[in-house]
Amino acid sequence: MYGVCVSKWVSVALRLSSPYLQGSPLHGHDYKVKVCVEGPLGSDNKVIDHLELLALLDECLRDINYKYLNDVLGVENPTAELMTSHIASCISTRLKRDGLRIVLVEACTPSDLCSYYKPLSQHK
Template identity: 30%
Template sequence: MRVTIEKDFGFEAAQQLPGFPEGHKCRRLHGHSFEVRIAVEGEVDPATHILYDHARISRAVEPLLVQLDHQLLNEIPGLENPTIESMAHWFWERLEPLLPGLSRISICETPRVRCHYHGPSASRTGP
């Protein structure tokens, strides 16, 4: 049986988006309550009836959240222009080696704005 497990995390951070045009409100220093959703996909182990121990996902993500929480994202290496697109990629690069079956990283900066990243092979149609 193939399943997808998703786990949500959150952090608070400030950012400026230097790639936006002069005068755009997102170029100014501002903050968000970010939500990060990590999805892993694979076959359920017939012996345990699980795909992943959820704590395994938490152990991989927590050190990254410590780096980001209550920080200015622009000061973190790799996030000099911290759009949600670049943040999703930043998370992927750090989690992919730790979480076999990683299938999607979603970053929400507001309840109505989010980015879903499926890894470097964006054109793939399935696992």
């Protein structure tokens, strides 16, 4: 099996509920979002063209970038974990070639605090 990964930066605003925070301050995060897809090689000897996957990621990040994540995800506590799941769903509906599947969507802050989502078919 072969795989391709691409990444792009996104900026979001959010308000979290947490026992470690006093109140629920509005704040923002920058995340480097990485998406990895795997599948068989096509007739072009590629799983998917990097630029095609990057365009899909860019399209899916448009709904999130510079937005209030609470509203985008429709939850009170919009974690990076939920954001990665949302991105995975968006990209998976746009993958055109049969046999392609998302194996990982990861979001990391500039200080390398990372969260990720792996579709259930990947869990063992």
